[in-house]
Amino acid sequence: MAKPKRSASTHRRHSNPDVSVRRSLGPIVAATVVLTVAVATWGGRPVTGESLIQLLIFALPLAGIFALAATGLVVVYTTTGVFNFAQGAIGMLAAYVYWQLHVDWGWPNVLSVAVTVLGFAPAFGWMLNRLIMRHLVGKDLVVQLMVTVGLLLGFIGVANTIWDPNQSHTVNPFFGIEGFQISGVTLTWHRLIALVVAVVLVVGLRFLLYATRLGIAMRAVVDNQGLAQLSGVPSERVSSFSWMLGSCLAALAGVLYANEIGVGASLVLATLVPAFAAAAVGRMRSLPLTYLGALILALLMQFASVYLSFTGDWQPAKERIPEVMLFVVLLLLPPASLKFARFSGVRRRARVVPPRQGAIGLAVLVVTMPLFGLLQSATNLSRLTLAMGLAIVALSLVPLTGWAGQVSFAPLAFAGIGAAAFAHFGGESGRPLAILIGAIAAAPVGAALSLIAVRLQGLYLGLATFAFAYFTRDAILNNSRMYGGVSLTTPRQTWFGISFSGNQAYLTLLTVVFAIIALALMAIRTSSFGRRLVAMRDSEAASATVGVNIFETKVVVFTISAFVAGLGGSFLAMFYINTDSGRFEAIAGLGLVLQMVVGGIALVSGAVFAGVFQLPIIILREKSAEVSWLLWLEPKLRGLEQIAPGFAALGIIQNPEGAVVAVGKGFAPLVPGDTAARKVASAERARKAERYAAQSSEIGLSIALTASSIAEVERQLRVTDALAPRGSS
Amino acid sequence: MTSLTVHDVSVRFGGLTAVDAASFTVESGSVTGLIGPNGAGKTTLFNVITGLQAPSGGTVTLDDRDLRKAKPYKRARLGIARTFQRLEAFGSLTVRENVLVAAEMRRRWSTTKYDAAEETETILGRVGIQHLADARAEDLPTGNARLVEVARALAVKPSVLLLDEPSSGLDESETDVLGVLMHALAQEGLAILLVEHDMPLVMTTCNYINVLDFGKIIARGTPTEIQNDEHVQRAYLGSVAKAES
Numbered sequence: 021m022a023k024p025k026r027s028a029s030t031h032r033r034h035s036n037p038d039v040s041v042r043r044s045l046g047p048i049v050a051a052t053v054v055l056t057v058a059v060a061t062w063g064g065r066p067v068t069g070e071s072l073i074q075l076l077i078f079a080l081p082l083a084g085i086f087a088l089a090a091t092g093l094v095v096v097y098t099t100t101g102v103f104n105f106a107q108g109a110i111g112m113l114a115a116y117v118y119w120q121l122h123v124d125w126g127w128p129n130v131l132s133v134a135v136t137v138l139g140f141a142p143a144f145g146w147m148l149n150r151l152i153m154r155h156l157v158g159k160d161l162v163v164q165l166m167v168t169v170g171l172l173l174g175f176i177g178v179a180n181t182i183w184d185p186n187q188s189h190t191v192n193p194f195f196g197i198e199g200f201q202i203s204g205v206t207l208t209w210h211r212l213i214a215l216v217v218a219v220v221l222v223v224g225l226r227f228l229l230y231a232t233r234l235g236i237a238m239r240a241v242v243d244n245q246g247l248a249q250l251s252g253v254p255s256e257r258v259s260s261f262s263w264m265l266g267s268c269l270a271a272l273a274g275v276l277y278a279n280e281i282g283v284g285a286s287l288v289l290a291t292l293v294p295a296f297a298a299a300a301v302g303r304m305r306s307l308p309l310t311y312l313g314a315l316i317l318a319l320l321m322q323f324a325s326v327y328l329s330f331t332g333d334w335q336p337a338k339e340r341i342p343e344v345m346l347f348v349v350l351l352l353l354p355p356a357s358l359k360f361a362r363f364s365g366v367r368r369r370a371r372v373v374p375p376r377q378g379a380i381g382l383a384v385l386v387v388t389m390p391l392f393g394l395l396q397s398a399t400n401l402s403r404l405t406l407a408m409g410l411a412i413v414a415l416s417l418v419p420l421t422g423w424a425g426q427v428s429f430a431p432l433a434f435a436g437i438g439a440a441a442f443a444h445f446g447g448e449s450g451r452p453l454a455i456l457i458g459a460i461a462a463a464p465v466g467a468a469l470s471l472i473a474v475r476l477q478g479l480y481l482g483l484a485t486f487a488f489a490y491f492t493r494d495a496i497l498n499n500s501r502m503y504g505g506v507s508l509t510t511p512r513q514t515w516f517g518i519s520f521s522g523n524q525a526y527l528t529l530l531t532v533v534f535a536i537i538a539l540a541l542m543a544i545r546t547s548s549f550g551r552r553l554v555a556m557r558d559s560e561a562a563s564a565t566v567g568v569n570i571f572e573t574k575v576v577v578f579t580i581s582a583f584v585a586g587l588g589g590s591f592l593a594m595f596y597i598n599t600d601s602g603r604f605e606a607i608a609g610l611g612l613v614l615q616m617v618v619g620g621i622a623l624v625s626g627a628v629f630a631g632v633f634q635l636p637i638i639i640l641r642e643k644s645a646e647v648s649w650l651l652w653l654e655p656k657l658r659g660l661e662q663i664a665p666g667f668a669a670l671g672i673i674q675n676p677e678g679a680v681v682a683v684g685k686g687f688a689p690l691v692p693g694d695t696a697a698r699k700v701a702s703a704e705r706a707r708k709a710e711r712y713a714a715q716s717s718e719i720g721l722s723i724a725l726t727a728s729s730i731a732e733v734e735r736q737l738r739v740t741d742a743l744a745p746r747g748s749s
Numbered sequence: 750m751t752s753l754t755v756h757d758v759s760v761r762f763g764g765l766t767a768v769d770a771a772s773f774t775v776e777s778g779s780v781t782g783l784i785g786p787n788g789a790g791k792t793t794l795f796n797v798i799t800g801l802q803a804p805s806g807g808t809v810t811l812d813d814r815d816l817r818k819a820k821p822y823k824r825a826r827l828g829i830a831r832t833f834q835r836l837e838a839f840g841s842l843t844v845r846e847n848v849l850v851a852a853e854m855r856r857r858w859s860t861t862k863y864d865a866a867e868e869t870e871t872i873l874g875r876v877g878i879q880h881l882a883d884a885r886a887e888d889l890p891t892g893n894a895r896l897v898e899v900a901r902a903l904a905v906k907p908s909v910l911l912l913d914e915p916s917s918g919l920d921e922s923e924t925d926v927l928g929v930l931m932h933a934l935a936q937e938g939l940a941i942l943l944v945e946h947d948m949p950l951v952m953t954t955c956n957y958i959n960v961l962d963f964g965k966i967i968a969r970g971t972p973t974e975i976q977n978d979e980h981v982q983r984a985y986l987g988s989v990a991k992a993e994s
Binding site: 548551552554555558559561562563564565566567568569570 | 799800801820821822824825826829830831833837838839840841842846847849850851853854855857858865898901902904905
């Protein structure tokens with residue numbers, strides 16, 4: 021028999037030379053840009069041995085902390101497939117626990133650290149996996165992401181409930197400010213510990229993953245959970261361990277960084293994006309590359325702070341290096357190939373409301389919302405009005421994420437761009453058409469983002485939009501051509517003879533605007549373009565093979581989405597009257613997306629839900645403060661108000677279509693005359709029963725098996741005879 | 750007359766050679782079979798032809814037009830349509846919408862005017878899934894979902910149709926209907942490339958067969974020639990014959 025030819029290696033070398041050229045082009049461009057920026061903003065400090073050592077002494081421990089945070093992300097992501105947005109929040113909780121033990125209760129430092137990192141953190145990680153995360157495996161990406169985003173916000177809420185955020189919680193560095201001198205620069209013991217811990221852990225983890233049974237099992241579970249289970253890997257235990265480990269790493273990062281940032285929500289923000297950026301360098305998989313990413317980031321940040329001076333409009337950009345790096349790294353990754361559907365498993369959110377039913381619903385909204393407003397106190401009316409404004413922004417996600425499946429965390433950033441443009445071009449004089457300026461300004465930014473983002477998918481797309489939102493808030497909106505750090509006035513106007521200065525009138529206006537946009541979107545959904553969007557989400561590969569230009573489709577839907585968000589931004593600016601960039605925080609945008617997903621991302625009613633979600637709790641809390649015998653409830657609800665939005669996200673594990681659909685499904689069969697809904701409900705029941713029967717027969721069981729039929733089978737097989745003791749028959 | 754030519758196409762994934770210098774032609778008016786054991790590289794070849802996978806070497810031409818630079822959607826517009834072995838129906842759309850999406854897309858490049866909705870009904874009827882029109886594709890059993898993909902591919906009004914194991918999940922009578930449909934489509938001038946494990950279907954439907962094994966074309970010829978080919982029997986049919994005996 022002829023030997024098979026092994027010519028692959030020789031072929032590989034000269035195949036597709038332009039690909040390798042293109043790949044090296046990205047880093048070259050990035051390096052050139054970094055150099056140009058460095059030259060343009062050079063602060064004039066001479067590069068001496070001392071300043072370089074100072075740079076290193078500050079950068080290396082920082083890199084260690086980022087690496088710890090990022091490694092936790094990577095370990096959990098590679099073994100469970102869940103990208104944990106709440107990683108930084110776990111670190112924050114751990115830092116609080118450490119503060120409680122060490123500062124408040126006066127426990128010895130070593131004991132406090134040990135209890136926090138080796139006791140609290142793994143227990144917390146174990147519980148997290150047990151209660152929540154194991155239910156996320158194999159779920160739709162949007163569900164996975166939003167549950168962890170929910171936990172991020174929920175954990176901050178929990179921390180703020182237990183520890184008063186208005187008091188400062190500070191911890192001192194281990195061993196104070198002591199350390200040793202290197203060429204006149206002090207390296208504190210604390211920083212040295214951070215660095216050493218990071219280095220020891222990278223070596224240890226590498227060993228764990230590649231040289232131990234557990235590590236190999238961990239990596240096997242990532243590749244194929246089912247197969248790993250079949251070959252005897254206890255995947256449940258492996259993912260449990262991963263979460264415990266990830267939680268420990270988060271806690272370490274939190275405890276080590278707390279003395280510099282302070283214990284509190286700021287600690288989450290200080291590690292969140294840097295960890296993402298470092299993990300992105302490792303493509304969420306490679307630990308060594310993740311460490312390299314952390315090192316590059318820390319060096320860049322320290323380099324900028326030592327040598328560069330950003331002035332004027334670009335001053336805030338210096339603080340945004342992690343976001344910029346995250347964005348750039350994601351763009352340098354090789355472009356994703358067209359996505360195939362995973363046909364089985366994930367059931368998509370795909371409810372299409374018939375146009376007539378939708379129109380009736382919106383009409384009801386337009387009538388009831390202002391009436392509801394009439395019943396509210398001035399404060400709550402204002403909140404309700406804001407909620408409707410946010411609901412318009414949330415609508416922008418319906419076509420983009422709900423139908424086209426493109427994850428975006430940046431709706432509020434587009435609203436900010438829209439609001440600023442509106443303020444500059446006619447917002448002050450307030451011609452009705454000026455409202456459109458916001459939308460028209462945001463749309464091309466959306467198009468531009470999509471041109472870049474079109475090569476990214478899923479998680480990477482979400483992270484890129486998150487970085488974009490961050491950068492927009494701090495660097496773009498603070499540009500002097502936008503808000504420039506001041507607030508701009510956009511008074512409410514009198515249009516068509518109606519003054520909208522009062523909230524009641526403005527709420528009515530917003531509700532009508534919402535209904536109009538919602539109608540337009542519903543028309544798009546039932547058009548051929550709408551079908552194409554859903555088709556693209558279900559299978560990019562198949563869409564392309566029937567002639568859908570994926571690139572063009574994505575650009576169009578991004579543009580539409582930005583247009584709607586920009587329009588919402590204009591209306592928000594008019595609501596606030598005095599607006600500054602602080603209204604468009606990236607984290608607030610994250611919360612808006614979360615509530616939208618919880619409500620139902622593919623539905624316009626989900627947007628109403630997103631807007632008004634928190635109101636019932638707020639109103640209940642205020643009412644309970646007024647009623648003497650309910651007074652005890654008030655502080656409890658105050659906590660709930662912060663925690664609820666985060667933990668509400670857990671609902672989407674069971675109801676990925678969103679609360680609106682889940683509630684609607686439950687109520688629809690009860691509506692008299694709605695036979696269609698009853699039919700759907702009974703069909704659903706039948707399908708469940710069928711699936712149960714199919715599962716039972718798969719494992720060789722028949723649900724029709726009763727005691728008598730078993731006896732019959734046994735009689736036929738003469739099992740009883742064989743089993744009967746000898747001589748008894 | 751349309752002809753699709755695969756010339757000297759190779760695909761390598763790292764050190765693994767999935768397709769090794771494969772060449773064959775698909776002519777209009779005929780059904781060309783592409784058979785071979787699992788992992789022989791059949792689906793990879795489909796991905797190369799439709800542009801979802803860049804080949805490491807070789808060319809695909811449609812009527813002498815080099816498709817190397819053409820993106821997947823361009824190839825669809827040039828008249829290449831396919832179904833997928835691992836189902837890629839648009840799960841959350843109804844069967845009718847699955848076909849409609851394709852029919853509506855074609856309006857963008859088609860020179861003739863037509864009504865997409867009407868066209869959709871015709872195709873649904875032709876493939877025999879009219880009674881399923883309002884069901885969501887992801888709720889269908891595998892066999893029916895495959896037929897949805899066939900209908901969707903037909904809505905592109907292709908000149909070359911690639912079918913990747915269309916009969917798996919179908920019962921015998923449904924398979925017969927599919928065979929008849931393929932015959933009729935070929936009669937109308939379509940060039941069909943069929944990947945299939947159902948040997949009776951392949952032998953009765955195909956005019957010409959290419960046998961792929963370990964990424965290489967090891968034999969080609971008419972069904973009769975293939976059945977008598979020594980290499981093929983050893984690599985593929987032999988095992989089937991043994992299993993059946």
